[in-house]
Amino acid sequence: MICEEIHKAISALAVNYAADQICVLIDEKVADRAASILDPQWPTLSLAVSEQKKSLETVQQIWDFLFAHGITRRGLLICIGGGILTDLGGFAAATYKRGIDYINVPTTLLAMIDASTGGKTGINYGGLKNSIGCFAPPIETLIWTGWLETLPTKEVLSGFGEMLKMGLIVNDLWGALLRYDLDTMPIDSLQPLIAQCVEEKERIVAADPKEEGLRKILNFGHTFGHALEEKSMDAHARSGIEPLDHGYAVVYGLIAELYLSVTKLGCPKEPLQQLTHLMLHYYGKPNCKCSDREALIALMQQDKKNERTAQINCTLIQNIGSPLINQVITSEEANEALEYLFSL
Numbered sequence: 001m002i003c004e005e006i007h008k009a010i011s012a013l014a015v016n017y018a019a020d021q022i023c024v025l026i027d028e029k030v031a032d033r034a035a036s037i038l039d040p041q042w043p044t045l046s047l048a049v050s051e052q053k054k055s056l057e058t059v060q061q062i063w064d065f066l067f068a069h070g071i072t073r074r075g076l077l078i079c080i081g082g083g084i085l086t087d088l089g090g091f092a093a094a095t096y097k098r099g100i101d102y103i104n105v106p107t108t109l110l111a112m113i114d115a116s117t118g119g120k121t122g123i124n125y126g127g128l129k130n131s132i133g134c135f136a137p138p139i140e141t142l143i144w145t146g147w148l149e150t151l152p153t154k155e156v157l158s159g160f161g162e163m164l165k166m167g168l169i170v171n172d173l174w175g176a177l178l179r180y181d182l183d184t185m186p187i188d189s190l191q192p193l194i195a196q197c198v199e200e201k202e203r204i205v206a207a208d209p210k211e212e213g214l215r216k217i218l219n220f221g222h223t224f225g226h227a228l229e230e231k232s233m234d235a236h237a238r239s240g241i242e243p244l245d246h247g248y249a250v251v252y253g254l255i256a257e258l259y260l261s262v263t264k265l266g267c268p269k270e271p272l273q274q275l276t277h278l279m280l281h282y283y284g285k286p287n288c289k290c291s292d293r294e295a296l297i298a299l300m301q302q303d304k305k306n307e308r309t310a311q312i313n314c315t316l317i318q319n320i321g322s323p324l325i326n327q328v329i330t331s332e333e334a335n336e337a338l339e340y341l342f343s344l
């Protein structure tokens, strides 16, 4: 889809709403490029995003913006940005006057292949990632890969991290991801792999929209990944060190959870070796400021994915394309997996 098609798609959806009932929420980094696809009459709130700003205060700011422009329950919010913006915008839309329609226009790789579809919305709260939120799918997600031309390499790698996760839990994707050379291949050549990831996610979500079973396979890498991300957010607040990007945390989480897949479920070692190679080549080692194993285990015990507290629950894989949900991990096993990750 080219940008002109996004313009047409937004305009076609907008005709279903009164002109004074449409608002735009946009990541400030794409605001200039997006101007041509938006009606200048639509009120626009431009935000600088960060995990720290994925907060209740920002949601209040969005609610205030919607109230200030007299948006009723028949309004529409157009969310244009990365996963932080679409998670925030979706949550604000889902809770404003008990829910208004919203459209996602993802502008990062991660948001295209993951965050903008599936209906999970939310914010960080109490030092925990996405701990407040709800399921509320957008009425449409409009993907245009041209946005990626301005995306910094670090953010491309972050999105690629979630693609690697998808490659490990479904069939027929891992080999293509291993062959994809991010150093030399033009970003638009990712297009077929993006389409495949979106298709797989839509298939999984359609079968289990509320994450009661199958959808939990998408959490592979995230029990450890979220703990690492939360620890890095805490270290950032205390000493200003650069926090981990979500997709980097997922890659490190995948290494730990692949290690457990090998030791607990007999998964072949090859995917772990292949991912370790990719990690060292593209992502580097996890920051030692996040390596307090006791604190990480405590965070995992509080993770919202765990139905009972003090129990660590993970998705693991028996092989590529064969995930197993609800695997209980002891703190000793978690400690061993972290020791492995930090020894690389």
Ligand SMILES: NC(=O)c1ccc[n+]([C@@H]2O[C@H](COP(=O)([O-])OP(=O)(O)OC[C@H]3O[C@@H](n4cnc5c(N)ncnc54)[C@H](O)[C@@H]3O)[C@@H](O)[C@H]2O)c1
Pocket: 027, 028, 029, 030, 049, 050, 051, 054, 081, 082, 083, 084, 085, 087, 107, 108, 109, 110, 111, 114, 115, 116, 117, 118, 119, 120, 121, 129, 130, 147, 148, 149, 150, 151, 152, 155, 158, 159, 246, 247
């Ligand atoms: N809802 C879900 O199902 C789901 C799934 C996965 C991840 N997430 C969430 O997504 C978030 C991460 O999303 P993300 O990686 O997109 O991060 P992000 O939204 O922070 O975007 C990354 C950076 O890129 C900038 N940016 C956005 N588009 C750009 C463009 N086209 N050109 C240049 N810069 C651009 C942003 O301003 C930001 O600095 C996390 O909070 C994670 O929890 C949600």
